[in-house]
Structure formats: structure tokens, C-alpha cells
Amino acid sequence: MRLLFLGDLVGKTGRNAVIERLPSLVDDHALDFVIVNGENAAGGFGITEEICQDVIDAGADVVTLGNHSWDQREALVFIERQDRLLRPVNYPKGTPGRGANLYNARNGARVLVMNVMGRIYMDALDDPFAAVERELDACPMGEVADAVVIDMHAEATSEKQAMGHFLDGRVSLVVGTHTHVPTADHQILAHGTAYMSDAGMCGDYDGVLGMDKEEPINRFLRKIPGARFQPATGEATICGVAVEVDLNTGLATHIAPLRLGPNLSETIPDFWN
Template identity: 45%
Template structure:
């Protein structure tokens, strides 16, 4: 079984990367399921119902989110109904939407997708380690193929989560920092891991933002309006091969496509 996890989709260039490439990638790589982080898909902040529907049509099966999940307020009623958009599970009880869902592939295998948020240099949410323990306990008799999007800033927190979940999930893949790391591996107990999948968005940018505005802010220390950059795009992702009978990962490979 083969699953593609796509790094943070940023603005129009990120959406175009999927529109131009995802259908072909599904065929070329013989993908069974596609997970994409969509928290920056709408002008770099959040996602809308219209954009979600457009990208579902390209071949995305489920969106994970992150700290920008609520930036487009109109997503709230949609996320209550659309279980294919998953917000971080460690938001407080009563928050709209779901933190994980279980899906069925075309071949009939059940697969869980969990979204969790880090806390170092991020918004203070419930403990991600304790929260994911609760979720794994809830689903232990339902599914053994489990993908985790850990949306976090600190490398140390992501690495710690990888070791914490090794052998308990199929894959732990980091998002949020928009720079693809070169540490993909299968951990000793059989879980696929990468610290950050990277960004699907404008290549010539500062993590998706127009370069001049970011440079000016660093130099002047004054507020600047950040906008998504234009130009050529990149598509960052990982392909994970696994044994569908036991959920153990067999291989993880980075994808870095340029326009």
C-alpha cells in the first residue's frame, strides 16, 4: 500500500502545484491515498470551502490543518460537516471539527489520519503526547494503519514525538516550518518518520512569503504586510510504502518537484 503526504500548501502557487501535478502523480506513483496539509491554502492563512472542494477534485483524500485552521471564519460550519478536513486534536473539548478520522481506501483497507499540534513556540494547547495516547486507545481495535501529521515548530519536539510513537503508528510526519528536512527514515520499531515534509507553494520566497517584505521586517523590526509570493512553485511530499495487513512502514521517500 502506498500513501502520499503533501507538505503545507501555500496560496495560489501551492494550489496550482496540485492542479498541475497530483492526478499524474497518483497514476505514476500508484498511490492508494493522499493526505495534504491545507492550513495555508487560502492566501497563506487558512482554507475555505471552495478551495477545499477544488483541491479534493485534484485527488486529495483528506486535509490536515494547523495553527491557521480558523483564519477563514467561513470554514467553521463546513469543518463541522466535512470529516475530510482534520484540525489539531489537542484543541480544547467543544472545538468545531474533528482531530482524527478513519477512512477506507478503494482496496478496502481502513486508515486513520490524526492531526496534532506542538506547543513549543506555538499556541498553548493540550499536551500533544497525552492527547495522542487517548486517541490511540480509542482506535486500537478499529484500525492498524495510522498516519500522524505533527504540526510543530521545534525540531526537538517533532523528533521526540517520532520516538514516542515508533511502533505504535505507521508514520509520524512533521509540518509547519515549510522547509523539507533530509532525515526521512524508518525508525527501529517500524514507523516512518520525517521532521518536516516541507512546503508546496512558491519556490522563490521566504517560506512562502514575498522576500522583500520579510527582509525589510528583519532589518527594520517594524511591522510589514506579508503576502504569498508569486512565480514558480515547488511540491514537497513524502511517499510511504507500508504493509496494509499490520500497518508497518516499509519505506519513506521524499518528493521535491519544481514547476
């Protein structure tokens, strides 16, 4: 089974690039399941119902969120009726929406997707390790799910790596989001789980984490907030990670980064050919 995970969509340029190119990626490379992190899709902060639906219509099977989940207040309402939108599973009990769900892939496989947020330098949510463990107990790979994907939305690489090793052999993929810079540590861990510390972002890399350069530089120089951060509007680069999963085990057989666009070196997974 071929999985594709795309990193944080940042603003109009990032989401439009994905909406335009995702349909051909799905068709040309026979992708079975696609997950997109959309927490920065609406002007760099949160997601709207219209944007969420546009991304799903383009070929995303699931859209995940993170610390900007509620920046667009309408998300608190429409997430209840949109079962393909996930917020972090370790939000407190009673938070709208869901943090994990089981979906059917194009090839008929059952895929459990989970969104979880780290706690180091982030909002103090519930324990992410305990939250993931509870969801896996309820929907174990090989019994209920054929594959399991974890979007670990976190600041600290150490916390992401710890989650990868904690889940090694029990899930198909642990991939980090939030820092907007693709890492070079894509690998299959010792017991068969694919791992990457950060998938990067889908946005303009001629900026600061997808934002226009001027205001972030000003804040570093003067230590005084000026204007609101605005997404950079140059041509976007699409970044993510592709994984091939053996459905007999649920474990990964291949992993490779995907980068399409300017500023970064382009790469397409060789096992897609």
C-alpha cells in the same frame, strides 16, 4: 499500500501546482491514500471551503490544518460538515470539527489520520502526547485501523522527534509540518514507524517560507511591520514524503521524499518505479 503526504500548500501558486499534478501522481504511481496539509492554502492563511473541495477533487483523501486553522472564519462552519478536513486534535473540547478520523483507502484499507499541534513556540493547546494517546486507544492500529498517519504540526524539531519515538511501532507515519522547509532525516525508526521532521511546503521556494521576500526582509531589517505578508507567486515546488506500508503489520517498509519543481533538487521515490 502506497501513502503520499504533501506539505503545507502556500497560496495560489502552491495549491494550483498540487491541484494540477496530483491526479497524475495518483494514477501514474498507483497511490492508495493521499494527505495534504492545507492550512496556508488561502492567500497563505487558512483554507476556504472551495479550496478544500478543489484539493479533495484533485485526489486528496484528507486535508489537515494547523495554527492557521481559523484564519478564514468560514472554516469554523464548514469544517463541521466536511469530514475530510482535520484540525489539530488537541484543541480544547468543544472546538468545531475533528482532529482524527478513520478513512477508507482506494485499496480498501482503513487509515486513521490524526492532526496534532506542538506546544513549543506555538499556541498553548492541550498536551499533544496525551491527545494522540487517547485517539490511538480508541482506534488502535492492527485492530480497528490498518494504518495510522500523524501530521505533527510543530515548530520545534525536538518535539516532532520525541513524538516519532513515542509512537514508534504503533503508527505507520509521523510527519512534521509548519516550518515549510523539507528535512533530510526521512527514516524508518527502530520499531517500524516512518518519520520525517518536516515535509516542506508546496509553494514558491524563491521567497521566505513561501511568502514574497520584500516584507519579511523589511521586518528583519527595521523591526517594524509594513505590509501584510503575501504569498510569492513564482513557480511552485511540490514537496512531501512517500511511504509504503505493510498492511499485515501497519508498519512502514519504505520512505522517501518527493520534490517536483524548481529551486530544489527534484526527486521521486525509487520504490514508485
